[in-house]
Amino acid sequence: MKTRKQGKEIVLTGKAAVEIQLKRHRWYRVGSIYLVLLLFSFLFIGPFFFGLISSLKDNPLEWPPKLSVNQLKPANWIAAYKLGKAGSGQGFFGEFAPGAVVPFTVTYQVPAGQEPIPPQVVVSKRVPGTAGAALLIEHYAADYARVSTVEEVNREILVDQSIRVTYHFTIHHTGNVVCDRLPVDLTVPFGQQFIKATIDPNRPHERLGRVQSWNNLTSGTIPYIFYNYHRVFSENYSRTTGKQLFSSWIWNSFVICVARVLTTIVFASMAGFALARLQFRGKNTIFLLMLFSMMIPAQVTFISNYLVLRDGVFGLSKLFGVDTLLNSYSGLIVSGLVSASAVFIMKQFFEGLSPSLDEAARIDGASTYQIYFWIFLPLAKPAIGALTILTFQGVWNEFFWPLVVFTSPQDRYTLTIGLLSFRRMYGVAFDWGPILAGSVISALPLIVLFVVFQRYFVEGISFTGIKG
Amino acid sequence: MRSIKEKIAPYVLLSPYLFMLIVFFGYAFIRCLYFSFTDYDLFSPPQWVGLKNYLNLFRDFQFGLALKNSLQFAVIVTGFQTIFALILAVVLNQKIKGIRFFRAAYYMPSITSSAVVTLIFMWLFQKRGLINYLLTLVKTGYPIILTFCVFTLLIQAFFIFIEKLKERPVSFFEPSFLFLSVMLSLMVTLILVKTATVTLAEGLAPIETVWLNSKKRWPNSGVLGISYPLGSIMVLNIWTTAPTFMLLYLAGLQDIPKELYEAAAVDGATKFKTFWYVVRPQLRNITFLVVTMGFISTLQMFDQVAIIGDQAPLDAVITLAYYVYINAFPSSVSPKIGMASAAAVFLGILTLLIVLLQKKAVKS
Numbered sequence: 001m002k003t004r005k006q007g008k009e010i011v012l013t014g015k016a017a018v019e020i021q022l023k024r025h026r027w028y029r030v031g032s033i034y035l036v037l038l039l040f041s042f043l044f045i046g047p048f049f050f051g052l053i054s055s056l057k058d059n060p061l062e063w064p065p066k067l068s069v070n071q072l073k074p075a076n077w078i079a080a081y082k083l084g085k086a087g088s089g090q091g092f093f094g095e096f097a098p099g100a101v102v103p104f105t106v107t108y109q110v111p112a113g114q115e116p117i118p119p120q121v122v123v124s125k126r127v128p129g130t131a132g133a134a135l136l137i138e139h140y141a142a143d144y145a146r147v148s149t150v151e152e153v154n155r156e157i158l159v160d161q162s163i164r165v166t167y168h169f170t171i172h173h174t175g176n177v178v179c180d181r182l183p184v185d186l187t188v189p190f191g192q193q194f195i196k197a198t199i200d201p202n203r204p205h206e207r208l209g210r211v212q213s214w215n216n217l218t219s220g221t222i223p224y225i226f227y228n229y230h231r232v233f234s235e236n237y238s239r240t241t242g243k244q245l246f247s248s249w250i251w252n253s254f255v256i257c258v259a260r261v262l263t264t265i266v267f268a269s270m271a272g273f274a275l276a277r278l279q280f281r282g283k284n285t286i287f288l289l290m291l292f293s294m295m296i297p298a299q300v301t302f303i304s305n306y307l308v309l310r311d312g313v314f315g316l317s318k319l320f321g322v323d324t325l326l327n328s329y330s331g332l333i334v335s336g337l338v339s340a341s342a343v344f345i346m347k348q349f350f351e352g353l354s355p356s357l358d359e360a361a362r363i364d365g366a367s368t369y370q371i372y373f374w375i376f377l378p379l380a381k382p383a384i385g386a387l388t389i390l391t392f393q394g395v396w397n398e399f400f401w402p403l404v405v406f407t408s409p410q411d412r413y414t415l416t417i418g419l420l421s422f423r424r425m426y427g428v429a430f431d432w433g434p435i436l437a438g439s440v441i442s443a444l445p446l447i448v449l450f451v452v453f454q455r456y457f458v459e460g461i462s463f464t465g466i467k468g
Numbered sequence: 469m470r471s472i473k474e475k476i477a478p479y480v481l482l483s484p485y486l487f488m489l490i491v492f493f494g495y496a497f498i499r500c501l502y503f504s505f506t507d508y509d510l511f512s513p514p515q516w517v518g519l520k521n522y523l524n525l526f527r528d529f530q531f532g533l534a535l536k537n538s539l540q541f542a543v544i545v546t547g548f549q550t551i552f553a554l555i556l557a558v559v560l561n562q563k564i565k566g567i568r569f570f571r572a573a574y575y576m577p578s579i580t581s582s583a584v585v586t587l588i589f590m591w592l593f594q595k596r597g598l599i600n601y602l603l604t605l606v607k608t609g610y611p612i613i614l615t616f617c618v619f620t621l622l623i624q625a626f627f628i629f630i631e632k633l634k635e636r637p638v639s640f641f642e643p644s645f646l647f648l649s650v651m652l653s654l655m656v657t658l659i660l661v662k663t664a665t666v667t668l669a670e671g672l673a674p675i676e677t678v679w680l681n682s683k684k685r686w687p688n689s690g691v692l693g694i695s696y697p698l699g700s701i702m703v704l705n706i707w708t709t710a711p712t713f714m715l716l717y718l719a720g721l722q723d724i725p726k727e728l729y730e731a732a733a734v735d736g737a738t739k740f741k742t743f744w745y746v747v748r749p750q751l752r753n754i755t756f757l758v759v760t761m762g763f764i765s766t767l768q769m770f771d772q773v774a775i776i777g778d779q780a781p782l783d784a785v786i787t788l789a790y791y792v793y794i795n796a797f798p799s800s801v802s803p804k805i806g807m808a809s810a811a812a813v814f815l816g817i818l819t820l821l822i823v824l825l826q827k828k829a830v831k832s
Contacts, residue, residue, distance in 0.1 A: 024644075025644050026644075027644075028643070028644030028645070028647045028648055029643055029644045029647070030564060031644075031647045031651075032643040032644060032646060032647035032650075033559075033562055033564060033643075034564070035647060035650070036559055037559065037560070037570045040556065040559065040570070040574060041570060041573045041574070043707075044573055044574045044576055044577055044707070044711065045573050045576060047577075047588055047589070047592060047598075048576060048577075048580075048588070050592075050598060051588045051591070054591075060591065061591075061594055061596050061597065063596045063601070063674075064601055065597075065598050065601050263484075266484075267484040267485055267488075268485070270481040270482070270484065270485070271481065271482050271484070271485035271486075273481060274477075274478045274479075274481040274482045275482070278477070278478040278481075279478075280475075280478040280479065283478075286482070286486070286489070289489060289493075289494070290489065293489065293493045295764060295819060295820060295823060296493075296497065296816050296819070297764075297767070297768045297789065297812070297815050297816055297819060298768065299768065299770075299788075299789050299792040299793070299811075299812040299815055299816075300496070300497060300500045300812045300813065300815070300816045301492065301493060301496035301497060301500065302496075302796075303496075303499070303500060303503060303796055303805055303808060303809060303812070304495060304496035304497075304499040304500060304503075305492050305496050306796075307499075307510070308491060308492070308495075308496070313491070335492055337484055337487075337488055338484060338485050338488055339488075340489070340493075343485055367473070367474065367477070368474055368477035368478070368481070369477060369481075372481065393579060396581065397580070397581030397582065397583070399581070399582055399583055399770075399771040399774070399775075400770050400771065400774075400789075400793075403774065404793075404797070415581075415583075416581055416582075416583040419583045419584065419587060419775075420583060420774065420775055420777075423587060423590070423775060423777070423779075424777065424778075427590075427779060430594070432591050432594075435587055435591070436587070436588070436591060439583075439584040439587045439588060442581065442583070442584055443580045443581070443584045446579050446580060446581075447576070447579070447580070450572070450575070450576075450579050451572070454568075454572055457575070457579065458571075458575075458715060
């Protein structure tokens, strides 16, 4: 009796041990899966994330690349707010206005044996970016600013006998016009090392560390953080109309997207319904031609299509008083009313619906149009959702065809073509700030759309893919 | 008897699409064929020249380069992205919490435009960009990486040894142990780095490879070497398209009945054998689709080349699609529509041929 009981107990503990081990096993397995998933996430999100934070940096090509960004430090936000307030009374969006008194403090370190020398303060006429931006500036702060004498306010001797000196000065506005920027350069002798200032400089190491420069002291918090974004809009104006180029591009892309999404939904559902649920002569030929057209590269058809648009679709556009459809919204919309893949998606969807639907309606005497409009269209909501998202994404991202259609003037471009012109303009000077900022802005709508309608994206892919 | 109204209804419903199909595809296709046999500059009427354009095409050195680059690009990118997509799908085909987040995250590169993605990549591939920085980190940080790897292996071997002592069947790459080993080794390495026992290698110059504006080729400078800028575009393209195809594979994996896995487990098949003999055949149709779509899109690669533009030597990145474009809209000379059309027709035929060949290969 006793021995038997003991035996049972031993078996039990053994079993429990195995169970615990299995459980532990399962946990480690889940952990390893998450580890792999995380690694891949770094791979796919990493470049976007790094691009996003670097788009705020003064120099996105800084070496070594850092994850810490001056523009994301709360201390700088507060400093920018105070300086903006001092410059114009507005902390978030500042200017350099008449009567402004801008206080500034800066600290240097001098090695033992060298006598500290106060920095030379210059309000410069420097203009960032392209030459076009210089044309837009009416008043230079350099013409109105007066810098007070630079006073030493603190001196501290460190353990190694080197000296830390803090200087203070103010910049006064002496004129009566508002300047939108206050760029400042500080120059010190060699060996005198910059430590810190009221706000971090945009370029701390000009001329081997002798010059620290600030793009705009009184910018206020928002323009300080989003400096590159501000440049994207403020430095690019159309030579002919004077409109902001980047906002025009956003608007153009948006209008074309909305128009093409609408035409695609209507025309693709009509064609898809006809191909899926109706019997008529030539149906197979049309379907095969459609499949064929999906395999032929756009490079085959674009020359003729270019000519068709140039001549206003066989002169039809002349009826509306337009000679050519190149460089216009309507050209891009007319040539993209509905695509083969959109029809394909709708056809696949309608084919999947029960055959009894239209049979019943026909017995009741409904016409083809009625069946399409009252029965099938309402049922197609999920497919139309996916189609909307996919079309929007496709048109928003389209590059080749807009590049052919839009040549001039610049304010007709779509965002993708606009970004190309950005690359040409800023890329030459390795000025990546505005390029990255522009990229982020143009990617943002799609990312928001994706986060909200993720399900439709995934469904759309499987519509085109699996069933095809 | 159906009324006439009913009879024409299908055509009425189809008419907008038919308009597109006829004007912007059929007409355009035939005109392209016609242009390819003519001399045409978009303004004066086309002159019939027979096969001259096609002959000139094969005499044009740049066309040869474009063809080589396109084929290289299509084969390498399609191959890698298919494998990569399959691996991703297998990894993601898990029933664990938060999987939706990861799925969304991986899909991010696919939804953003080629313009944005190319610009971000151009920036990463700058001489002083992130890619060179990471390579430099690997170069100077090799003692740390080596330490980590050695410790991972040692700890893993120790675990396996104990399991073997207890006479349990276990493979060397058992993921649950691997996870533990990686974590423990990470801790050990961290301690060693903090105590400065292991440090970065010193005195090594940072890597400053010029990726884009370079005529260098890999693995050798011969005609068949991959040019650096084209290689960079390959990396970019694999990175952006793999997630799209991953979704296709994922859907396919989820369609495989559970019984198949169970049967394989009962027969004592290893993970790899299950994948190779059970899962892979089930995914054949999807693989066909993925490879076909991959070839069609990679053969047409244009955007990346156009966006990189003068930041890379033209000969190093030119593809067939870009060749067509610069012949149709050259920046200084008058358009050579005949040559452009001939090249476009060639590209079309090449695409169809590869798709057909592929289809045959899958069927046999």
